């Protein structure tokens with residue numbers, strides 16, 4: 206049985222206080238908290254078998270290597286990748302997308318080619334394409350966002366054409382919460398002869414993701430948003446695509462043979478992991494995957510649908526609050542961004558922090574979408590496996606108090 210109250214016991218940080226109030230952590234889309242099991246996996250690595258991987262014949266090195274490669278297998282299985290050769294460890298989603306931009310895109314994009322992305326991308330899935338497009342004389346195009354906060358797929362007929370080389374889209378938006386129809390986008394991309402890249406930073410941690418069912422060519426995500434440590438991320442690449450890609454960074458570990466003048470490349474996926482990898486954090490990511498598997502990703506998703514629906518319903522009581530994105534809890538991930546008339550999100554965030562409530566405020570690294578919506582910033586509550594409905598009540602109560610306070614402050618100022 207999925208029980209967030211029992212789950213909370215595995216997260217020591219959740220029992221701390223902030224400004225004398227119990228912590229209400231609702232900033233999970235920025236980074237999740239870590240269960241004891243993950244912290245212990247990290248400590249165990251450094252305390253019991255720390256040693257560089259893929260190098261020594263000595264016992265510690267072999268133990269570390271086995272655990273690092275076991276973590277890769279766990280990650281592959283978690284996203285239903287056909288093989289662990291397709292899993293490249295990076296630092297985070299941002300680095301994973303940059304790897305594709307600096308290798309595949311740089312080699313494949315030419316003058317007049319097009320990269321089709323969307324109007325709701327995190328800067329991580331926009332700025333790398335801006336750079337490579339400028340360098341290669343390619344053009345960026347955008348699938349528009351409807352007033353409901355979904356992608357306007359009716360534009361695909363005109364946007365997709367024989368010049369489209371890549372469709373790069375976010376799976377779950379970190380502002381609108383919208384879950385995009387990746388399967389359909391991938392099908393349309395492939396029909397047009399393009400590849401499909403998915404930014405899974407906000408989807409992989411929160412729902413079952415199957416790269417074979419989606420039929421995407423690239424999937425990028427970060428461990429730190431899925432109960433894992435910071436500093437480790439993943440890039441999945443379809444094997445046929447990966448085989449044709451040149452290395453990103455060069456040096457030790459990614460080579461097979463080296464002469465003074467030249468070198469040949471190691472097998473997959475090591476060709477893309479130059480230098481000593483972040484094996485300790487990868488192993489701890491493996492522990493996070495074990496933890497999520499034990500909960501069951503269907504249950505994780507179900508819990509978030511329920512808590513998000515509960516919060517959307519509760520937000521209806523708040524007159525001055527406008528929720529961004531689709532109204533239907535089934536169409537969105539476990540996050541709610543909102544704007545408040547009469548209060549700047551940062552002031553709201555500071556007020557709520559005094560109540561022990563951690564929210565994200567700002568543009569959430571999605572400036573163009575905020576601009577399109579006529580906002581400079583928004584506030585965002587985002588949920589995960591350990592959040593309970595009472596925390597939503599505390600948030601709504603805090604918001605009411607904040608709105609009262611700021612409305613009166615405005616009146617006082619007049």
Ligand code: 7TS
Pocket residue numbers: 234235236297298299300327329330375377378379404406407427565569570
């Ligand atoms: N893509 C999406 C959709 C994201 O939400 C984020 C991080 C990233 C990419 C980048 O992930 P990173 O691990 O490489 O930094 N989003 C957020 C956020 O919404 N608040 O803080 C980070």
